[in-house]
Amino acid sequence: MKTFEKILLTNMERPEYTGSLADYEGTGGYKALKTVLGKTPPNDLIEMVKKSGLRGRGGAGFPTGVKWGFIPKDHPGPKYLCCNADESEPGTFKDRQLMERDPHQILEGIAISCYAIGAQTAYIYIRGEFRLAAKILERAIAEAYRAGHLGADIHGSGVTVNVSVHAGAGAYICGEETALLESLEGKRGKPRTKPPFPATHGLYQKPTVVNNVETLANVPHIVNRGADWFASIGVPPKSTGTRVFCLSGHVKRPGNYELPVNATFRDLIFELGGGMRSDKPLKAFIPGGASAPFLTPDHVDVQMDFESVAMAGSMSGSGGITVMEEGTSMVWAALRLMEFFYHESCGKCTPCREGSSWIVQILQRIMNKQGRPDDLRTLTEICENIGGRTVCAFGDAEIAPVQSTLKYWRNEYEALIEEAEALKGSRKEIPVLSLA
Amino acid sequence: MSNTSTMVTLTIDGIRTEVPEGTLVIEAARQVGIMVPHFCYHPKLEPDANCRMCLVEIEKIPKLQTSCSTRVAEGMVVRSSVPHVESARKSVLELLLGNHPLDCPVCDQGGRCDLQDFSHEYTPTVSRFKELKRVFPKQYLGPVIETQMNRCVSCMRCVRYCDEVMDAQALAAEGRGTITQITHWAGNELECDMCGGCIQICPVGAITSRLSMYDYRPWMLKRTETICSYCGDGCQITVQRKDDQLIEVNSALGAGRNNGDLCVRGYFGYHAAEHPDRVQQPLVRQADGSFAEVTWEEALDRVARQFTRIKATHGSDAIGGLITTRCTNEDLYLFQKFMRVVIGTNQIDSGARYGHINGVRALRRVQGTHRWTIRYEDLAQADAIMLVGTNVNESNPITALHVKQAVKRKGAQLVTLESLLPVRSTVSNITTLSKHHLEVKSGQFSAAILGLVKAVVESNLVQEDVAREAPEFVQTIRTNVAKVSWDAIREQSGLSQTDVETAARTYSQAERAVVLVGREVLRSLGGEGLVTNLMDLQILTGHLRRSGSGLGCLAEGSNDQGAVEMGAVAEYFPGPAGLHDEESQKTLTRTWGQAVPAGAPATLPEVLTRARTGDIKSLFIVGDNPVESLPGDAGVTEALDALEFLVCQDLFLTETAKRAHVVFPACSAMEKDGTFTNTEGHVQSVRQATEPLGESRPDWEMFSALSVLMDHPIEYNEVKEIFKEIRGVIPGYGLLGPASTPPKVDEKTVAQYVTSGFKEDVDQRYTLDASPAAPEGALTLRLVQSLYHSGKYSTRAKGLMEIEGEGRLHVNAREAGRLGIEEGQTVRLANDGGQATVSVKLNDRVPDAVAWFPEHFDEPVRALFSLKVDPHTHVPVWKTAHVTVTKWSSTNRSIEERSRV
DSSP, X not given: OOOOOOSSSTTTTSTTOXXXXXXXXXXXXXXXXXXXXXXXXXXXXXXXXXXXXXXXXXXXXXXXXXXXXXXXXXXXXXXXXXXXXXXXXXXXXXXXXXXXXXXXHHHHHHHHHHHHXXXXXXXXXXXXXXXXXXXXXXXXXXXXXXXXXXBSSGGGSSOOBEEEEEEOOSOGGGGSHHHHHHHXXXXXXXXXXXXXOTTTSOGGXXXXXXXXXXXXXXXXXXXXXXXXXXXXXXXXXXEESEEEEEEEESBSSOEEEEEETTOXXXXXXXXXXXXXXXXXXXXXXXXXXXXXXXXXXXXXXXXXXXXXXXXXXXXXXXXXXXXXXXXOOHHHHHHHHHHXXXXXXXXXXXXXXXXXXXXXXXXXXXXXXXXXXXXXHHHHHHHHHHXXXXXXXXXXXXXXXXXXXXXXXHHHHHHHHHHHHHHHTTOOOOOOOOOO | OOTTOOEEEEEETTEEEEEETTOBHHHHHHHTTOOOOOSSOOTTSOOOOOSOTTEEEETTOSSOEETTTOBOOTTOEXXXXXXXXXXXHHHHHXXXXXTOOSOTTTOTTTTSOHHHHHHHHHSOSSOOOOSOOOOOOOOOOOSSEEEOGGGOOOOOHHHHIIIIITOOOOOEEESSGGGOEEESGGGOOOOSOOOOHHHHHOSSSSEEETTSTTSOOGGGOEEEEEEOOSSTTOOEEEEEEETTEEEEEEOOTXXXXXTTOOOHHHHHOGGGGGXXXXXXXXXXXXXXXXXXXXXXXXXXXXXXXXXXXXXXXXXXXXEEEEEOTTSOHHHHHHHHHIIIXXXXXXXXXXXXXXXXXXXXXXXXXXXXXXXXXXXXXXHHHOSEEEEESOOHHHHOHHHHHHHHHHHHHHOOEEEEEESSOOOOOSSOOGGXXXXXXXXXXXXXXXXXXXXXXXXXXXXTXXXXXXXXXXXXXXXXHHHHHHTSOHHHHHHHXXXXXXXXXXXXXXXXXXXXXXXXEOHHHHTSTTHHHHHHHHHHHHHHHTXXXXXXXXXXXXXXXXXXXXXXXXXOBTTEETTTEETTOHHHHHHHHHHHTSOOOOSOOOOHHHXXXXXXXXXXXXXXXXXXXXXXXXXXXXXXXXHHHTOSXXXXXXXXXXXXXXXXXXXXXXOOGGGOOEEEEOTTSOEEEXXXXXXXXXXXXXXXXXXXXXXXXXXXXXXXXXXXXXXXXXXXXXXXXXXXXXXXXXXXXXXXXXXXXXHTGGGGTHHHHTSOOOOOOOOTTOEEEEEEOOTTOOTTGGXXXXXXXXXXXXXXXXXXXXXXXXXXXXXXXXXXXXETTEEEEEEEEEOTTSXXXXXXXXXXXXXXXXXXXXXXXXXXXXXXXXXXXXXXXXXXXXXXXXHHHHHHO
């Protein structure tokens, strides 16, 4: 593996770094803010971010500069920036570390981004369980206000940015940007139908940008070191920069690792992660959070940029890599994830709401050796009828574990169903008639 | 939507069509006859696109799109029945049916259920879902609305309707995913407007009415479209019956002036018509004072003979007549014709005297037409709406819906001058939508209206052309209002100069502005003058003549407006035309074949006085109930007891009817044909929905029968012939059908008014009368209209009685704290008139130092009130009193009741 420079984790990996304002300023923090505020035209900032190739780190990977560019310039009323800190994707824990260990990096990113899109108010919508991170952020915000990095007329530039932290109440769906906005408005967290998009009708129906924590944390670095520098890292022009990958599962050293996006899964799992935790070989891994389809050992040399993972049939999503060793039941794994999605489906759209409960019940039966021969066909069809048929991407996400395990490990399902068939005679049950 | 909207051409299933820009694909499809199946979509609601049933294929868009949320675009090609669209639909149905119980055989919705119909059309008969169905534990929502959450398809129409249309937000989704269920907040018993909208809008049987639960199958029901008789809004209702039993009332989407929306009275109040206490046989008083049931022949003969005798002995003017405004136009017309032609007297009056007449007189005087110059559609288009003493949500709930829509959908600026606090709860409160809410002290609208005019005149909001064309009018008002100080206005009305000026500015500067005036103004002393002052306000701001602007007086009775137009009031012939109007006298003489009587008219208070003094020997009271509609000191019972002969024609043996010598059993509005004229002036068909109960007959038949027996036959074969005669007397009356154009302001009348007419009383109208101060420590007790009732009639409706079954004293929590009382406790109210013991209910929209009591249950407190009669229009005013309140018992009845259960 080539040597590389970390961007986001550099500060916090120094043992003496506390994340305080003094520490952050000591490493050149808030320099970028002072450089641009009131001096660089906002539009130039948007162009800079576009040129850097920075893409959203929350999961969808939408180009950040382009998103900013959608905000109407001449809108008379307020505009908003929402920092999506509702990190709830199973297997993803990078934003938490960024917030807990280096909050000012995010705040500086927020302030610059607000200036770029013309927003005076930013909300950090933080996952309810992140009590510590919320506390740290609030303390950092207070520090930043005192130092004049936030508030009215920042450093005499005439620019105002106010930041507040808003804690969620435990719903995974509120990480979906429109559900986040609903929740922030005090309503039930349910995704909105798009269009209209948040860029024009966001928070309180005003132009709004929703960006992930890690995305915003990159912004000061791009300002400091230039778009070209950022764009030179990774796989230009489409996937640039580094990402903080969250490694978990059956590996020796789970944790957050910042890597340029052209690193491979092998680099992450076997070099930085120290390989499998026992001597059992790798069986499967999720490359980008629970919403990403499983990949197999055949895919370990795939680069971790958005395009390469997509080519391999999955998505690099939120950057959470969960590793499973040989011996793991993939039906069980699919069921476990499906139970999560069933629990978290907000219930708005029929296919996702009813489909997730049906799938869970089928998978539970199969695991309990009560599967039926036509179950796999039913599973496949339910999945097909959920994907692309819902308001938000949750529907597409929840079918990923089932579809991908059926694709690569169908034999495990079949074995369980065969076992059930064999047990049939010995069980006293009311027979269930099947269609065929 | 403006008329100039651009059109968009698109193709749906091969059919090319042109629709206005912004149309939803599902609506465009409907227009070419393609029904895209759907659950969550509803034309009244904002698209939510949650059921995913209406997916269609749109060329150039990779994924299937929900047609309920996608708007048309030029050149769009939509396919709604290609295989993968159909398969998506089937899948949604299969998924919905997965958790849906198989209780169609007992479900009230069975037979008219969207899920059933679409399943029948799209799904195979065998289900692949062989897992456990989700089952909710049963929740009790309330006495009239029932939820069956196992049937719910989570379309959220009920929750959205409750929020978007009713503005109540009483329903909410609780839980997540498949265990989402509809509840009231925190699972409490439902407290809301009880409009039944959630039941009506539910596509399945998840929310149903407890009044008719399990009683019927929809296909057994016979339906009749008629008009609700509970208030002046005139909602179209569909009365449904099984055999002769009333099962349900609802209203079809788009039907009537209410567009399918109903209020609690319309939806749950229908049982009043078949109450067991209905009088079903003619009754004649016996020597011992008891009533005997007799035949129609006997009863009619008795009345005819007595009327003839009294007329012969004492003259025509020894007989008077009163009629309720719940009667149809035909009944009202024929009643006044009977009284004028057969009896020969002008001494007739109706329920319009209780307040509506004040508005009619002022409108006629200033704008030349007694009707609104606006209609509901103008409310929706208005830039500003001003409500003056309406309590519109309680008195005219459907007019309130139009106001809510104007504010919520179109962003109209609402100005409210109301004696209530803008407190939000799960019962909608119109003042919470206000841009400027002016909390007027109870009963002090005179000062508030004066303040508005003063603000307009003194803040340079008078239109230039008005000042130019009618300088004297403007100047006189200016001089008059200058004499009243802002301090005096604040002292009396409680409103500050700034607040009044801001409100006046909002109203004046709006392009289209509508003023609605309600009972607090109409039923007050000097009510006609107050409405006239509001008309002045319209003239000054230029709104009187502007299209889309105008003033409307809210009619409380279902046919208040009709009663006036039919000439069933003291001061008017049919038209309404003045009693000295020669043209009208000629027309009537020609039509009736006899000269109109020349005797003096008598208003309701005059009729009662003359009865007391013995000038009137006999009264014919149709549906009206003065004993219970006026306070004890009005001397109604003395007046009635002094009569030689009293005839009552009513549904029930009311306190008035109990004093009668003969009682005729009358039909309810559900049992007869005819027309009602609503508050806007729309004449609408009332159709017979059920057979008359017992021997009861429509009112007009009795007048006709009596006329024959009195040798003065006025006969008709059917009610339509009466309407034909009405049209002869009032040309063009009652264009039945869709919204007719409202009348225009009569320019001649306005010109006459602003040049000289106004002078008559302008000085009196613009002075502040010193209002009697409340005694120290006394509470202002007001009899108010409850949302859940209408007059006394609704207290016979079991559904409404389940919701509000007794009168309780409403005070806000601060006042209760001050008095040391709690909800459910009993208090004693006392003043010089008497005392009463009532229980307490906390209601945070009641202003400080005020207590409300629902007028429908006023029997125990009526003694506390005393009657004042408007010297000019004779409107009886008595609904405010000052009382002392003392805690009577500390037993908390509600707790007691709960422990008994």
